[in-house]
Amino acid sequence: MSQLSVPHLLGIKNITPEDIHLIFETADNFKEVLNRPIRKVPSLRDITIANVFFENSTRTRLSFELAEKRLSADTINFASSSSSVKKGETLLDTVNNILAMKVDMIVMRHSSPGAPHFLARHIKANIINAGDGTHEHPTQALLDAYSIRERLGDVAGKKVVIVGDILHSRVALSNIFALKKLGADVMVCGPPTLMPRFIGELGVRVESDLLTALRWCDVANILRIQLERQQMHYFPSLREYAMYYGVNRHVLRQLDKEITIMHPGPINRGVELSSDVADSEHAIILGQVENGVAIRMAVLYLLAGNA
Numbered sequence: 001m002s003q004l005s006v007p008h009l010l011g012i013k014n015i016t017p018e019d020i021h022l023i024f025e026t027a028d029n030f031k032e033v034l035n036r037p038i039r040k041v042p043s044l045r046d047i048t049i050a051n052v053f054f055e056n057s058t059r060t061r062l063s064f065e066l067a068e069k070r071l072s073a074d075t076i077n078f079a080s081s082s083s084s085v086k087k088g089e090t091l092l093d094t095v096n097n098i099l100a101m102k103v104d105m106i107v108m109r110h111s112s113p114g115a116p117h118f119l120a121r122h123i124k125a126n127i128i129n130a131g132d133g134t135h136e137h138p139t140q141a142l143l144d145a146y147s148i149r150e151r152l153g154d155v156a157g158k159k160v161v162i163v164g165d166i167l168h169s170r171v172a173l174s175n176i177f178a179l180k181k182l183g184a185d186v187m188v189c190g191p192p193t194l195m196p197r198f199i200g201e202l203g204v205r206v207e208s209d210l211l212t213a214l215r216w217c218d219v220a221n222i223l224r225i226q227l228e229r230q231q232m233h234y235f236p237s238l239r240e241y242a243m244y245y246g247v248n249r250h251v252l253r254q255l256d257k258e259i260t261i262m263h264p265g266p267i268n269r270g271v272e273l274s275s276d277v278a279d280s281e282h283a284i285i286l287g288q289v290e291n292g293v294a295i296r297m298a299v300l301y302l303l304a305g306n307a
Helices: 017-034 059-070 089-098 115-122 138-152 170-181 212-215 238-245 248-251 285-305
Strands: 048-052 074-080 104-108 126-132 158-164 183-188 205-207 219-222 260-262
Touching: 017 059, 017 138, 017 170, 048 059, 048 089, 059 074, 059 126, 059 138, 059 285, 089 104, 089 115, 089 138, 089 158, 104 115, 104 205, 115 126, 115 158, 115 170, 115 238, 115 260, 126 138, 138 170, 138 219, 138 260, 138 285, 158 170, 170 183, 205 212, 212 248, 260 285
Parallel strands: 048 074, 048 104, 104 126, 158 183, 158 219, 183 205, 219 260
Antiparallel strands: none
């Protein structure tokens, strides 16, 4: 079996283009498994995986749990809201207590950027970053790029614009790293107040006009406005944001071509995307969700082989 070049998936920044292609090829096989009458394989039946979520999550947690079950792994779920973290226990103590139960792999989401990297230096289990603050969300970027490959045949040479709250988005950063490594041309678009100061240094184009960005791109990945991460007001109102950066049928009709619409979810309908676009033939949002299980199966399987 081919192996990843890393023992953990901490971020897209840490892996190679060859790693990404290997994950995609492995996901192709698992996607075929997911379409069988019996959607389960015994690949990880001797592996125990802990899902350790210090932040609320629905889609990512359920996707990982389903991927683990499809691979026949034993799983335990940990939520900080009902744990000894509330009593003052440290992150390392919490994880070491979980590892004492003979856990092989940890899937972790944490509000602090770098938390999975810190753990990787101190424990022996394989770690998958399921989102660390505003830093990275590697499996989301992988499933997004995989969905583009599925829809358009390849990622290399495609023009992809990421629209919205770039400043607070771990999805944006991981997507930029993944798309650039796969040879795509990347643009970011949003209000100047939601644009990181040095974003251009990542080799992406920066555009503040939505229509200009959409006329340029093949694919538009529309991000959610992350109000829960914003400590101040970055724009006057959601209504005004929707007026200038919301993607709706009226906006798409002004383009002279068809583009593919993506969204990592959950969607604020009527803000960044109108329902008639989110539910249209242009959108591959539900396909992204389906691909997320196959991608996470691939990552879990490949990292287990690196143990």
